[in-house]
Amino acid sequence: MCGIAGIIYRDGARDVGHDMTAMLQSMKHRGPDSTGYALFAPASSQIVMRYTLADANDARDFEYEDRIERHRHEVEARLRELGAQLHEVEVETDYAYRATMTYDGDLKRLADFVEDVPGAEVLSLGNALEIVKDLGDAETVADQYKLEGFNGTHAIGHVRMATESDVDISGAHPYWAYPFSDVAVVHNGQLTNYFYWRRRLERSGHRFQSECDSEIIAVYLAEKMSEGLTLDEAMHKSLEELDGVFTYMCVTKDALGVAKDEMAAKPLVLYEGVDMVALASEEIAIRAIIDHEIDTYDPYEGEVLVWMR
Amino acid sequence: MDAVGERRINYDARGLAEPDAEVPNVSEVDGSSAVFDAAELTTRQINLELRNLVYERGVSDVTVKNPGSKHSLGVGILTRCRITFEGSLGYFGCGVIDGPEVHITGRVGWSACENMMSGVVVVEGNAGSLTGAALRGGDVVVKGRVGARSGIDQKGGTILTLGSVGSMTGFMMQRGHQIICGDAGPGLGDSMYDGTIYVAGKVKALGIDCVPGEWTAADSEFIERKFRIYELGTPPKFQKFVCGKKLYNYDNLEPSERKLVL
Numbered sequence: 290m291c292g293i294a295g296i297i298y299r300d301g302a303r304d305v306g307h308d309m310t311a312m313l314q315s316m317k318h319r320g321p322d323s324t325g326y327a328l329f330a331p332a333s334s335q336i337v338m339r340y341t342l343a344d345a346n347d348a349r350d351f352e353y354e355d356r357i358e359r360h361r362h363e364v365e366a367r368l369r370e371l372g373a374q375l376h377e378v379e380v381e382t383d384y385a386y387r388a389t390m391t392y393d394g395d396l397k398r399l400a401d402f403v404e405d406v407p408g409a410e411v412l413s414l415g416n417a418l419e420i421v422k423d424l425g426d427a428e429t430v431a432d433q434y435k436l437e438g439f440n441g442t443h444a445i446g447h448v449r450m451a452t453e454s455d456v457d458i459s460g461a462h463p464y465w466a467y468p469f470s471d472v473a474v475v476h477n478g479q480l481t482n483y484f485y486w487r488r489r490l491e492r493s494g495h496r497f498q499s500e501c502d503s504e505i506i507a508v509y510l511a512e513k514m515s516e517g518l519t520l521d522e523a524m525h526k527s528l529e530e531l532d533g534v535f536t537y538m539c540v541t542k543d544a545l546g547v548a549k550d551e552m553a554a555k556p557l558v559l560y561e562g563v564d565m566v567a568l569a570s571e572e573i574a575i576r577a578i579i580d581h582e583i584d585t586y587d588p589y590e591g592e593v594l595v596w597m598r
Numbered sequence: 599m600d601a602v603g604e605r606r607i608n609y610d611a612r613g614l615a616e617p618d619a620e621v622p623n624v625s626e627v628d629g630s631s632a633v634f635d636a637a638e639l640t641t642r643q644i645n646l647e648l649r650n651l652v653y654e655r656g657v658s659d660v661t662v663k664n665p666g667s668k669h670s671l672g673v674g675i676l677t678r679c680r681i682t683f684e685g686s687l688g689y690f691g692c693g694v695i696d697g698p699e700v701h702i703t704g705r706v707g708w709s710a711c712e713n714m715m716s717g718v719v720v721v722e723g724n725a726g727s728l729t730g731a732a733l734r735g736g737d738v739v740v741k742g743r744v745g746a747r748s749g750i751d752q753k754g755g756t757i758l759t760l761g762s763v764g765s766m767t768g769f770m771m772q773r774g775h776q777i778i779c780g781d782a783g784p785g786l787g788d789s790m791y792d793g794t795i796y797v798a799g800k801v802k803a804l805g806i807d808c809v810p811g812e813w814t815a816a817d818s819e820f821i822e823r824k825f826r827i828y829e830l831g832t833p834p835k836f837q838k839f840v841c842g843k844k845l846y847n848y849d850n851l852e853p854s855e856r857k858l859v860l
Binding site for chain 2: 551558573576582
């Protein structure tokens with residue numbers, strides 16, 4: 290089933306970590322397997338990289354701690370080797386890290402070089418985007434990664450009920466649009482031409498972290514935008530070229546967009562207020578952050594809506 | 599709901615287990631009227647309170663404050679009474695009801711009034727997809743817009759929408775009426791077996807086997823009556839759509855058999 294949520298503030302940054310956690314926790318029943326966030330802090334000149342060196346449910350053998358430590362040093366060495374000026378590496382869990390750095394080189398090269406370290410997976414990379422995802426419900430993940438108090442301008446999130454791939458961090462949303470910085474997607478639905486697009490995008494040089502069809506959307510949109518389309522245009526194009534039933538949300542540094550397939554088979558409720566736009570699979574998620582009566586509605590089939598912050 | 603030993607575990611709209619939910623008894627009762635605040639209650643507690651008031655305490659007019667878009671509220675009420683929800687409902691609101699007159703001041707989520715047998719549900723705001731799915735009887739009046747596939751598998755009753763409706767409205771409709779004052783999305787009346795759909799606005803595309811119907815005095819009288827009952831003013835001009843009966847038409851039953859089936 291899965292549940293998705295998005296929020297964009299029209300009056301500057303707020304505690305988006307708190308709001309997104311409240312929205313996602315209220316939809317726990319739609320997906321208890323994993324929870325993920327794509328949070329946008331106010332853009333900075335520094336690069337933030339979120340990455341993991343193992344999955345949450347990987348076996349903890351006798352070598353585990355030594356191996357992780359070794360790989361962690363290897364990642365940091367490689368970042369320095371590419372010319373990144375590493376400011377801080379925060380240890381979020383015993384397998385997840387947040388590195389801040391100054392780097393003006395090729396982000397794809399950096400991501401590829403890091404992911405060449407065994408077990409390493411770059412979850413997000415950019416000046417503003419931070420993707421956090423792990424097993425469990427929203428409160429569990431928010432506690433684990435200390436997301437309460439995350440000051441940001443917009444965000445999307447996802448609660449996952451795994452149906453077509455494993456319960457692990459790789460299968461959890463959101464997906465970063467590797468190798469394009471600051472683009473992420475959450476999706477509720479199924480793509481029926483997944484393999485067609487995966488092969489096509491792989492031939493263009495993209496790599497995929499998972500077997501999840503949703504990852505296609507992130508890379509697809511980012512590639513279209515890199516060809517010169519706006520987010521709105523890329524999302525409209527996706528309605529023609531992606532088959533299946535879906536409602537998905539995409540965030541970039543400045544925008545939040547949502548698209549529904551032509552059957553309108555997956556739910557979405559939308560609230561457009563003076564100070565924020567909030568949208569979710571269920572209205573109960575929007576009510577979790579707004580304590581007064583509001584007007585909401587369901588966008589129709591084939592609709593694409595984009596809001597700028 | 600799962601059975602665990604002798605205890606039955608129920609889940610509220612947030613997926614929280616409620617193994618021991620009891621009637622909360624939080625209402626202020628004044629004769630045949632009662633009011634209670636649902637803000638801090640779970641779905642099951644709200645429904646238990648409603649049922650207790652209506653069935654056990656002889657209350658015929660209940661006001662529920664702050665329903666908070668929780669799912670499955672007001673379901674399974676099988677007696678005549680008046681219920682007002684001051685706020686919005688989530689999914690499956692007022693499903694499988696037979697008799698009540700319900701007024702919702704906010705909006706409703708997906709699948710409101712599913713399998714409703716009789717009564718009236720008036721929604722002041724918008725409604726999600728699948729409104730009135732498998733509706734058997736009664737009237738559903740939505741003063742805002744409605745999502746996709748409203749009246750899917752409709753077997754009777756009337757869905758009256760003042761705004762527009764989404765795609766596949768009246769999909770596989772078998773009986774009853776839909777009155778749509780706004781526009782209709784693509785696939786209107788797709789694969790309908792019977793029933794009538796009236797649209798005042800534009801129709802993006804008709805569904806398979808849905809065709810324009812011949813307007814009669816009975817159509818005008820029916821629509822005017824509904825507008826009069828719900829004080830909706832003068833009805834706009836409608837187009838009528840019915841089943842072309844070229845695709846599927848299995849209705850070979852005798853009238854008496856049809857009564858039993860429908």
